[in-house]
Amino acid sequence: MSKTNTVLEQQNIYMQKVKALVGELYGQPKACVNTFGCQQNVSDSEHIKGMLETMGYVITEDPTDADFVLFNTCAVREHAQDRVYGNIGTTKQLKKSRSNMIIAVCGCMAQQQYVADRIKNSYPYVDILFGTHVTHKLPEFLYKRLNGSPRIFDISTDNNEIIEGIPVHRDKSVKGWLPIMYGCNNFCTYCVVPYVRGRERSRTSAEIINEAKLMIESGIHDITLLGQNVNSYGKGLSEDINFAGLLRKLNDLPGDFRLRFMTSHPKDCTKELLDTMAECEKVAHHLHLPVQCGNDRVLKEMNRHYDRETYLSLIEYAKEKMPDIALTSDIIVGFPGETYEEFCDTLSLIKQVKYNSLFTFIYSPRPGTPAAEMPDNISREEKGRWFNELLEAQDVIGRVKEKELDGKTYRVLCEEVSEDGLHILGRTNGTAVIEFEGDTSLIGSFVDVKVNIVNNVLKGAMIKEK
Numbered sequence: 001m002s003k004t005n006t007v008l009e010q011q012n013i014y015m016q017k018v019k020a021l022v023g024e025l026y027g028q029p030k031a032c033v034n035t036f037g038c039q040q041n042v043s044d045s046e047h048i049k050g051m052l053e054t055m056g057y058v059i060t061e062d063p064t065d066a067d068f069v070l071f072n073t074c075a076v077r078e079h080a081q082d083r084v085y086g087n088i089g090t091t092k093q094l095k096k097s098r099s100n101m102i103i104a105v106c107g108c109m110a111q112q113q114y115v116a117d118r119i120k121n122s123y124p125y126v127d128i129l130f131g132t133h134v135t136h137k138l139p140e141f142l143y144k145r146l147n148g149s150p151r152i153f154d155i156s157t158d159n160n161e162i163i164e165g166i167p168v169h170r171d172k173s174v175k176g177w178l179p180i181m182y183g184c185n186n187f188c189t190y191c192v193v194p195y196v197r198g199r200e201r202s203r204t205s206a207e208i209i210n211e212a213k214l215m216i217e218s219g220i221h222d223i224t225l226l227g228q229n230v231n232s233y234g235k236g237l238s239e240d241i242n243f244a245g246l247l248r249k250l251n252d253l254p255g256d257f258r259l260r261f262m263t264s265h266p267k268d269c270t271k272e273l274l275d276t277m278a279e280c281e282k283v284a285h286h287l288h289l290p291v292q293c294g295n296d297r298v299l300k301e302m303n304r305h306y307d308r309e310t311y312l313s314l315i316e317y318a319k320e321k322m323p324d325i326a327l328t329s330d331i332i333v334g335f336p337g338e339t340y341e342e343f344c345d346t347l348s349l350i351k352q353v354k355y356n357s358l359f360t361f362i363y364s365p366r367p368g369t370p371a372a373e374m375p376d377n378i379s380r381e382e383k384g385r386w387f388n389e390l391l392e393a394q395d396v397i398g399r400v401k402e403k404e405l406d407g408k409t410y411r412v413l414c415e416e417v418s419e420d421g422l423h424i425l426g427r428t429n430g431t432a433v434i435e436f437e438g439d440t441s442l443i444g445s446f447v448d449v450k451v452n453i454v455n456n457v458l459k460g461a462m463i464k465e466k
């Protein structure tokens with residue numbers, strides 16, 4: 001038996017033990033999982049919920065109703081961390097009114113020693129804290145703590161193996177996340193991810209294809225492949241495969257579904273990948289290619305390994321191959337030492353690329369990263385002004401991009417019912433979400449919708465059912 005199987009086998013035994021124990025203790029145990037941060041965390045939480053269900057817990061959104069409350073945390077920006085501390089703080093009262101309640105903290109924030117220490121010392125009601133390398137050991141931690149073990153703190157990093165076969169509870173029935181690799185080797189100077197998620201490691205194509213098949217069989221029609229840098233998929237595997245090759249294999253699976261992926265690093269984004277996207281009919285025409293900033297000096301300081309011109313030529317190539325491509329990006333404003341003139345290069349870049357939408361962030365120093373040691377003379381207020389300028393520029397671009405859809409017909413996947421309960425929200429092969437009249441039986445099917453923009457809202461009318 002391989003080491004991975006043995007690890008899983010042990011946890012399966014713990015899951016059965018916890019199930020018996022919590023059944024006695026709570027009757028019908030309930031668990032609340034709070035997720036912060038990126039899609040990788042959302043996916044990890046789906047596995048945590050899968051384990052909890054196997055242990056007999058029912059998943060609830062309401063922490064006041066839960067016997068087990070978990071915070072799966074994000075460390076990418078300080079603000080995200082502060083929110084988590086605030087949220088953990090509110091459980092102190094909860095625990096007073098519910099004896100036997102277990103509180104756990106995990107994820108990227110927990111993986112950092114200084115955070116683990118702070119939680120150990122200042123949040124005595126947190127029972128279990130574990131890092132990103134031992135998520136699969138939740139059943140063991142829970143069993144030990146329920147059996148009276150002292151508080152558990154485990155941020156060990158010795159397990160760099162991927163543990164396959166952890167049960168999964170998918171939050172959505174129509175679209176789903178499929179991790180293809182974990183970790184990051186890039187060490188962008190502002191980013192904490194390589195420190196908290198460890199080195200890159202890829203799942204085998206056989207495991208990924210198996211999971212994709214199960215997802216498609218269960219009715220999922222939109223699969224997003226996940227990794228910090230999907231373009232370096234396959235490195236270190238014994239099989240000879242790269243990301244483009246994986247996309248082709250997945251594209252060959254039978255069924256009516258779309259494939260998406262994130263995140264691509266521009267330094268590893270190849271013409272081969274863009275050709276593959278253009279040739280594979282199931283791969284959505286959406287490229288999330290974070291540029292971070294448009295100035296070469298700043299890009300170098302960020303350790304990004306590409307320059308503005310190379311980035312723009314990739315974008316040109318993508319547009320040439322896929323004229324309907326939807327482009328999105330991440331931007332950091334106010335990297336240490338960035339001047340207003342350099343920031344203006346970011347403004348001109350976004351105007352040149354014409355992104356459909358942007359994820360924008362003000363630089364946040366992360367302890368332990370090289371950028372946190374760099375001199376930073378621009379005030380928060382000044383950075384805030386640049387940030388607003390960026391948002392305003394993108395607002396105009398995004399609106400123009402949306403107008404391009406007006407009057408045209410698109411094949412959309414009906415994903416969910418609108419908030420007012422009267423409309424269906426359907427996503428195009430790109431990133432646009434169109435609201436149109438229809439009944440809930442459409443959820444999960446592809447339909448053609450003709451767009452009609454009303455008051456800047458993407459509305460539409462269904463043409464025919466497919």
Ligand code: 5AD
Nearest residue numbers: 076190191290330331361362363364
């Ligand atoms: N400050 C601000 N934004 C950051 N990101 C990563 N680290 C930081 C930081 N220290 C952003 C990058 C990345 C996205 C996921 O988060 O834009 O692409």
Ligand code: SF4
Nearest residue numbers: 184186187188191193
């Ligand atoms: Fe962070 Fe850069 Fe890795 Fe992305 S590629 S996770 S920004 S270090």
